[in-house]
Amino acid sequence: MGIFTRSVASRKPNESMKLIVTTFVGVVFGFLIGLAFPALYLSKFNLSSSVxxxxxxxxxxxxxxxxxxxxxxxxxxxxxxxxxxxxxxxxxxxxxxxxxxxxxxxxxxxESDLFLHKLWGKPSEDLTSMPRYLVTFTVGYDQRKNIDAAVSKFSGNFTILLFHYDGRTTEWDEFEWSKQAIHVSVHRQTKWWYAKRFLHPDIVVPYDYIFIWDEDLGVEHFNAEEYIKLVRKYGLEISQPGLEPNKGLTWQMTKRRGDREVHKETEEKPGWCNDPHVPPCAAFVEIMAPVFSRDAWRCVWHMIQNDLVHGWGLDFALRKCVEPAHEKIGVVDAQWIVHQSVPSLGNQGESQDGKAPWKGVRERCRKEWSIFQMRFSAAEKAYFKAINSTSR
Structure with a gap:
């Protein structure tokens, strides 16, 4: 310690100054070197493959x-x-x-689908077959025998989907086919309410055709596979089976003709059709048993109003979803059904002001038809007005 102290004390002033200058120059030189090279970022560091x-x-x-x-x-x-x-x-x-x-x-x-999967095994082995068509029925348990007869007319190429408006689902397991069907249960709702919420186009996209049917249809003279063949043959995007001509007809267009396989136009009462290519003389099917192609359904689904649940008025507007409508909408005569007109859903209503439940339901149907017509007309007018104003 004595030697070190003496050596420091014995340094000359000029040597101390040299040391200070050298240190300063070194710091400045290091700073300049740092500016001359880009910063090394950890995120750019190249890790070896072994690491x-x-x-x-x-x-x-x-x-x-x-x-x-x-x-x-x-x-x-x-x-x-x-x-x-x-x-x-x-x-x-x-x-x-x-x-x-x-x-x-x-x-x-x-996109998704309605295919059923297993809870075990490999996902790739779940589906041994994928149905190409979908049929939905909106049902109450009281109509189970009629639905059982209807389902027998649809092959394994069809997914069966039941919408239950009476809340009874497990009882349907008395039918073997029901155990493979899809069941959706919500009390007192219509098929269009279900369709808007459970048949989104991106869910039913695997199916070439979608049947959205009522529960009170007699199908003795109907075969679904043969029906599909005729729909393809005549290029129908929206269709329905012909109706038995002697029972409960409303429109001439949907009346079955015995001399042909398919018809696309008809004659109605004088003054009902200003244009032979528009409803109810053409481009028209009823809403009790419609069948939609995948592309047509994508359009129709968007047309369905969320709050109008009975679907009245839709049949006159379906033509907006295909072009030319009078060629792509038609009735299949060779595969026909009977509308039994069972007021089962109507009886799900409530009695008001002493009226029978079904009367209140029918009044709601008529109101919805009027509302839908006004909405569609107003929407079209607004659209064309906007187009005309931008083109000036």
Whole structure:
């Protein structure tokens, strides 16, 4: 310690000044060197493949980014060398379905189906067959025998879907086919209420044709597979079976003709059709037993009003969903049914002011028809007005 103290004390002033200057020059030189080279970011660090192989990436959090961002790059996935560059990633794909813009497109499944799956085994082995058609019935348990007879007319190519308006579902297991059917139960609702909520076009997209039928149809002279053949043969996008001509007819258009397989037009009472190509003389089927192609149903589903549950008025507007409507809407005469006119759903109403339940239901039907007509007319007028104003 004595020697060290003496050596420091014995330094000359000029040597101390040299030391200070040298230190200052070194600091400045180091600072300039730092500016001359880019910063080394940890996120750009290239990890060796041996290190990466020992890391299990279980979860990657994607942060929200602006749709206009041009720097959004998907996170690399795989074992190639490019996947070793881990960067800060943000995903926004405007072409994805609304709400799924932040997902990588490869994982997006915008459509679904009604196919039944097992709870065990491999997912790839779940489906031994995939039905090509869908038939729905809106039912009460009292009509079970009629529905059992109707279901027998539909082959294994059909998914059977029952909408229960009386809440009784388990009793249907007396029928073997019911155990493979889909059952949806909500008290006192109509088939159009069910259809709007459970038959979204992206759910029923696997089916070529969708039957949306009432429960009180006699099907002794009907075969679903033969019906589909005729629908394809005549290019019908919207159709129905012909109705027995001697019972409960409302419109001439839906009356079965015995001299042909299909008809697409008719003659009605004088003054009812100003144009032979519009309803009820053409481009018209009733709502008791309609059959829609996949594409036609996508349009019709959007047309169905959420609060108008009986569907009255839809039959006159269906022509808006296909073009030319008088060629693509028709009645299949060779496969015909009987409308039994059982007021089962009408009896689900409530008695008001001393009126029978079915009378209140019928009044609601007429009100909805009027409301639907006014809405459609107003919507069309507003559209054409907007188009005309922008074209000036």
């Amino acid at each position: 990466l192989s020992s890391i299990d990436f279980k979860y990657t959090e994607y942060t929200k980014s602006s749709p206009s961002s041009s720097a959004d790059v998907p996170l690399p996935v795989g074992n190639d060398s490019s996947s070793t560059n881990v960067t800060s990633n943000k995903i926004w794909v405007p072409s994805n379905p609304r709400g799924a813009e932040r997902l990588p497109p490869g994982i997006v499944r915008p």
